[in-house]
Amino acid sequence: MLSFTEENYLKALLHLTMEIEDKVEAGTNELAFYLGVKPATATDMLKKLKEKKLIQYEKYGKISLSDTGRNKAVEILRKHRLWETFLYEKLEFTWDEVHEVAEQLEHIHSPKLVDKLDKFLGYPEVDPHGDCIPNAKGELKQSFKKTLSEVETGASCKMVAVKDNTAAFLQYVSQLNLGIDTPIKVVSRQAYDGSMEIMISGATINVSQKFAENILIV
Amino acid sequence: MLSFTEENYLKALLHLTMEIEDKVEAGTNELAFYLGVKPATATDMLKKLKEKKLIQYEKYGKISLSDTGRNKAVEILRKHRLWETFLYEKLEFTWDEVHEVAEQLEHIHSPKLVDKLDKFLGYPEVDPHGDCIPNAKGELKQSFKKTLSEVETGASCKMVAVKDNTAAFLQYVSQLNLGIDTPIKVVSRQAYDGSMEIMISGATINVSQKFAENILIV
DNA sequence: TAAAATTGTTAGGTTAGTCTAATTGTTATA
């Protein structure tokens, strides 16, 4: 049985090696920074995870998940996203509130609970942030979606997910009347700073490039 | 913020000081045994809990919860029983399966989650084992119920709760077609070992004194 | 009431997960 902490390291590694299309490795400092611990701490844990055959790793080398490690990590991601969906769909949580609580709930050990929760929710495919929920077999539909910042000026698209899951960002998005499935039209763009004018259900608003890079569209 | 372990000590103390009508104190060995740790370990924790003003305790003396400690403990009990109810009512768990998972879920920190869960469940008053669920104000309806073993021969009663929450006991009870609200009639009794013959919906069965002592009735 | 039994504490160790400071290995750059 994995500890709370070990699970978090595996989940972090899955995140770091899934972010960018063909990135499959992570570094010690990168991992430590992501988890908010010191590199020395991460090194200790990496030795343990290697010992348990959950990662591939050599001293001074890059880190990648083993098949077992990846499966564990995907299982945790599945739980995380199912719980987020539960909180959002059944308990009236807003999409900026679910993540924090799901960070705790994802560590509950009970295969039956996960399956029953999945069933209770009607086998959802995406969580409140538009992220894919891995299925019971541990299959994760990996899609590298385009961001709003990549949409051509004048073109239209539809928001399908968000990249940033912080409460501050999510609240800002909601405040703009923007949500999953909202149609967006890119009206104009500033070459200077990449900010853009977008149209959401009739209203035109101005958003920064940083903002646009965190809205995933189709 | 209390740790997982500190919460378990407080919960154990609440249990031990609530069991019997006017018992309000517990001993170190008793506590350690209940938690499955060594007395030396419990002593360490007792010092810490005293330091945090969660218990009243003097070296070589008896232990009791302070008001703050009791409130924390009741809050955990509330979460435990709400989660058991959720698993039973919404996720098709059986009453012998809920406790184990609730032992984990009771440590999730989120006031909003507890309140929303309570609302989602329709503000239940009892859990699947017939135990009272403390309300949002932390009020716990304390009732010292009679056990089946105390019912006079020939008299009838109704099962309202169980005292033992182990899977083995609960499965046995279910197997006997016995559950919350089932009417029971005490047919006869053996003076020798306290075993009794009881009638449940027409069928007569024989149960041990130990069994009867764990069925709470009204 | 003194000895025995029971109950509880202390001392000293272990492991997991964290830290800082010092050091070593790798990569980039002048």
Place this chain on the structure above:
DNA sequence: TATAACAATTAGACTAACCTAACAATTTTA
């Protein structure tokens, strides 16, 4: 290619939660 910058590891410490073994206090009981 030598050196500077960066990335990663090691050594040594700390805390929380546990342990065993030894000891001390309290309670029981003969």
